Amino acid sequence: MHGEILTDVYEYLYDDLQFILKSAARFRIIASLLESPKTFDEIRGDVRVSLPALYSNLRLLMDEGSVRLRGDRYSLTPEMKLMGLSALKLFDSVRVINGLEDIWLDHDISGIPQELLEDIDWLINSELIVASPADIYRPHNTYRELIRGSSEIYGVSPISHRDLIDIYEGFLEEGVPIELVLSDGVIREMVLNASFSLLRTSIKNRNLRVRRFEGALRIAFTVTDKFLSLGLFDRNGFYDQNRDIMSTDARAIEWGLRLYEHYRERSEKLGLRNLTKIMLSTGN
Template sequence: MTNIDTKKELSEEFSGIKYILTSGMRSKLLLAMYDKSKNLDELRNDLKKPSATILHGLKELENINLIRKVQKSYELTSNGFLLTANMIKLIENWFAINKNKIFWNSHDLDGIPDDMLKEIHLLKGARYITSTTSDLSNAFNSYIKLISKSKKLNIILPIYSENHFKHLIKLLKDDKLKKLELIISKEVFKTIEENELFKKELLDNEKVKIRCIERKVKVFLTYGPDFMSLTLFFKDGHYDDSQILIGKDKNAIRWAECLEREYKKR
């Protein structure tokens, strides 16, 4: 978590951030020059604003060393490039959160490390699926369809679920699933050991690799070569199987891989 000293520094720097973000013109100018330098005509064409307005914004950005004029073109300084790159990340994070705000707002995020929450923009292409009163198994069935098409699965499993284990065992037996890596708590591991079928088909299976961690797991993450899925717990501590976040692009899968690495460190 952010410490007290860091919070003070953030508060002090907020005025500078506010200066950029509260001005549509200053923000748009930085974004317009992010990929390459541009002259006044190009900026006027991009932003659809009069020259006087654009020149005023350019002067303001020059004064705080975020852009510079080189001959007839304007370009970002190194500081300007760094700030704009992080501004883009902030915008993408906001978009990713807002797109699936019901999913994020309904759940406990304690199982996701702070560093991974800061990379939530990687899930901007993901969408959440929810079960309904007419189809209570919609989220679960969507999950089963996903894992049934994957030859390799990596799973962080926070609960002991016979339903999930039976589906995984069937995929392993049918040789549809060639490799399975599980991260579970010691509590879940002990319960698997007590079930002879699960012990044989999971713990003694050469296709399966299991890692145990001491602390309670609070995320249900699954990913394969072509997808990732995430389910979470309600804020009251109960597991929610009615909503699932699914991403199928490389950024979403990369986010899942990074989250798994965080858990492997434990």
């Protein structure tokens, strides 16, 4: 049944998508007009194609009822605007998949919910930071650089790293609010290795909120008001600390905040009493 629906959708959309995507000049004109109505010279400055190509494709778009001319400004019809946005979303999604293929091909993406996979184009201005023999700490050092100056921090993690605890302690000492969704193992490591007096003070002051995620976390990421950093597990079940998707783009950050909210809604808040019990139990 699902296959039949997809076939029907494909046949319905094929001609329209082909019309938009078959000509690079046509696609550029539509992308330009998605921003706002424009004059001929403004479109020409955007699309950078020959005059004959611009004239012929504008005329074709007008003949097809996709573009209107009012005064000296061209604009998309509502239907073409919707189709153009959909085509641009598809185009950006393919670019994200191809541009970050070294992590998508052999890593577990089950930690990313369906609705965010459908908006993977929001990561269009992201970069895959990869360690190399000459710079094995590149992902970690890039993380340290980008997180600097953040005024609020959210994180989800099933792994523990002593240096990350030190980074977060520095932010807590400065009064920067931090909220974390962690697995049981990481919570124990945090209680054992972090300054418990700092944890206690930060929780009392509501600068630190710790939430417990029951079950397997298949993703690790940090999102702040400055950047997004996202890491995945490989197909063998090991976290790949040598590759991180990172971005300072506003849309990528918003995507990361949506991802965080997904995990926040599925976790439980831990208070100071809970963390004290964990500290006492690990000390036995």
